[in-house]
Amino acid sequence: MRRDVQKNLLLHGGVLVALFALQFVLPAYHHGNVARIMVLATYAMGYNLLFGYVDLLSLGHAVFFAAGLYGMGIAVSHLGVSAPLGLMIGVLAGGVVGAIIGALALRTEGVAFMIVTLMFAQAGYLIILYFGEITRGDEGFVIQQVDRLFFGGDLSDPFIRYYAAFTVFCISFLSILALLHSPFGKTLIAIRENQERAVMLGYNVMRFKLLAVIFSAALSALAGATYGLLFGYVGASFASVQYSIFPLLWVLLGGAGTALGPLVGVFFMFYLIDISSGMTTAYMLVAGVVLVGLTLFAPQGLMGEIRRRFWRWLP
Amino acid sequence: MDFGPYLMLATLEGAVTAAVLALTASGLALVFGIMRVVNVAHGEFFMLGAVLAWWVTDLMGATPVLGFAIALVVVPLMVAALATFADMTILKRINYDPERTIVATIGILYILQQVTLMTYGPDARPVTAPFNTRLALPWFERTEDGISLYWPWGLSITSYKLAVIGAAGGVLLGLWAVMKRSRLGLMMRATEQDREMALAFGIPVERIYALVFGMGAGLAALAAVLVVPIQQAHYLMGGDPLLLSFIVVIIGGLGSLPGTVLAALLIGLSDGIISVFFSPTLAKILATLLVAMLLVFRPQGMFGERRL
Numbered sequence: 169m170r171r172d173v174q175k176n177l178l179l180h181g182g183v184l185v186a187l188f189a190l191q192f193v194l195p196a197y198h199h200g201n202v203a204r205i206m207v208l209a210t211y212a213m214g215y216n217l218l219f220g221y222v223d224l225l226s227l228g229h230a231v232f233f234a235a236g237l238y239g240m241g242i243a244v245s246h247l248g249v250s251a252p253l254g255l256m257i258g259v260l261a262g263g264v265v266g267a268i269i270g271a272l273a274l275r276t277e278g279v280a281f282m283i284v285t286l287m288f289a290q291a292g293y294l295i296i297l298y299f300g301e302i303t304r305g306d307e308g309f310v311i312q313q314v315d316r317l318f319f320g321g322d323l324s325d326p327f328i329r330y331y332a333a334f335t336v337f338c339i340s341f342l343s344i345l346a347l348l349h350s351p352f353g354k355t356l357i358a359i360r361e362n363q364e365r366a367v368m369l370g371y372n373v374m375r376f377k378l379l380a381v382i383f384s385a386a387l388s389a390l391a392g393a394t395y396g397l398l399f400g401y402v403g404a405s406f407a408s409v410q411y412s413i414f415p416l417l418w419v420l421l422g423g424a425g426t427a428l429g430p431l432v433g434v435f436f437m438f439y440l441i442d443i444s445s446g447m448t449t450a451y452m453l454v455a456g457v458v459l460v461g462l463t464l465f466a467p468q469g470l471m472g473e474i475r476r477r478f479w480r481w482l483p
Numbered sequence: 484m485d486f487g488p489y490l491m492l493a494t495l496e497g498a499v500t501a502a503v504l505a506l507t508a509s510g511l512a513l514v515f516g517i518m519r520v521v522n523v524a525h526g527e528f529f530m531l532g533a534v535l536a537w538w539v540t541d542l543m544g545a546t547p548v549l550g551f552a553i554a555l556v557v558v559p560l561m562v563a564a565l566a567t568f569a570d571m572t573i574l575k576r577i578n579y580d581p582e583r584t585i586v587a588t589i590g591i592l593y594i595l596q597q598v599t600l601m602t603y604g605p606d607a608r609p610v611t612a613p614f615n616t617r618l619a620l621p622w623f624e625r626t627e628d629g630i631s632l633y634w635p636w637g638l639s640i641t642s643y644k645l646a647v648i649g650a651a652g653g654v655l656l657g658l659w660a661v662m663k664r665s666r667l668g669l670m671m672r673a674t675e676q677d678r679e680m681a682l683a684f685g686i687p688v689e690r691i692y693a694l695v696f697g698m699g700a701g702l703a704a705l706a707a708v709l710v711v712p713i714q715q716a717h718y719l720m721g722g723d724p725l726l727l728s729f730i731v732v733i734i735g736g737l738g739s740l741p742g743t744v745l746a747a748l749l750i751g752l753s754d755g756i757i758s759v760f761f762s763p764t765l766a767k768i769l770a771t772l773l774v775a776m777l778l779v780f781r782p783q784g785m786f787g788e789r790r791l
Contacts, residue, residue: 287775456593
């Protein structure tokens, strides 16, 4: 048991150190990519919190990502709020949207939950298009460089951007690990394993699930707001169905219910799509093939398979 | 145009939408009703129907009418065969687990869509209708000597659109007859009611599943072949039919065929009429939210008894 804790510390600490060190060796193009991957991995971790640890499969997480993105973008660009405050507004917006959708969607289960979340996300996407005068619809809007100052640091500078992405990733990653070891996290896992028993033990399962949805939405929104600040663009495509499918794909590929799965999944998928989009415009074909292949051959994902075969101690 | 003729035109156009939607959605309802799985790739089977219809009529370039007739028969069969293949190679292997099926069909969605993009390309291409006479329609007006008919300018429909409505009605009646009157329909209904019991009575449930999945996709493809002379074939055209079919199947009571047809009429007609008076985006937002709420508060739909 103690040895497992040590191994865990070593592995996860090692991953964080490696991510930090990567910036000194990577060429410019991949340097930007890894910054992007860390932000998207934060989004994937938000998704994994719900899908991996509570076994709630949402098909509408893009609406939370977009709530963060637009909450921050509109506050910063239209209302002249500073970037740090904008970031907080984005996260708050995600939490509120999560609370509303969660309270409604959690009345359903299984397939109905998937379709209801899909429908709410679609409504969110259409609402963004409908208010085209503010959101600029599909075209989106650019966040000016002057608005992207974070306590004096210019987020459009590649190195500061990398640090910012790394910080957000670290905070989210460590909070998730802490959460999983807290009584709250253990209850969530208990609900995943056997909901009836959790109810019988006197847990208010609904409340725990709703809190999980809100946390997951807020984390997704944090990723969205960060993405907008770091890369300076806010657009409706981030609210489309595709961006609800992506986190599912990442988490399935990396391994649902594993701490490192989201990062691994985003990393692989990002470079798979990056390489294939150099060869063909139909790069989403890769996503389709991976999805089908995963459901058929490796429903546990990469880290899940590693845990099953070699490292049983992986969290 | 006055309000009356305007409304009639919107209703006629709505009826065409409703007919096509009823065909597409009944395919989805059939698959959900009997197999208890949600096929997210349904819209792509629709798209494939339209694209293949273009391909067949293009091959038969010299004789467009014959080409269209061939497409009408061959294309749904091709799409059904492809869907049956997908069922046997993918869905059967994951044991029709509801959640994993959704993930797998999302994968199939991207594969079909992107392969179409690679082969057929990003263009929208038209198919000429086999016949397309414009029929002017009369409207009545009140004059001093009672009610008389006149032909308002712009109030017309093409013979092809009327044929689409008729064809859809015919196919749906045929489907109903197969389900209720044939031995095959009996086996399907037995599978729907109790899979294990059907298996125990020697019904080849796996083959029924493959057949039903093929039929569902074939119906979507048939609807697309019918609609492609009105709407062009494009590799991204599967999104709207998928969303609308979902809405229709949910309102109609999951898996109930009469409910599905009724809901398709409701949605198709109101879509035609609403989009004349309101912004289409707003109409879509309201429809989507309404249906989500329906699933949350009344999961058995308006006409059905089953729940997801």
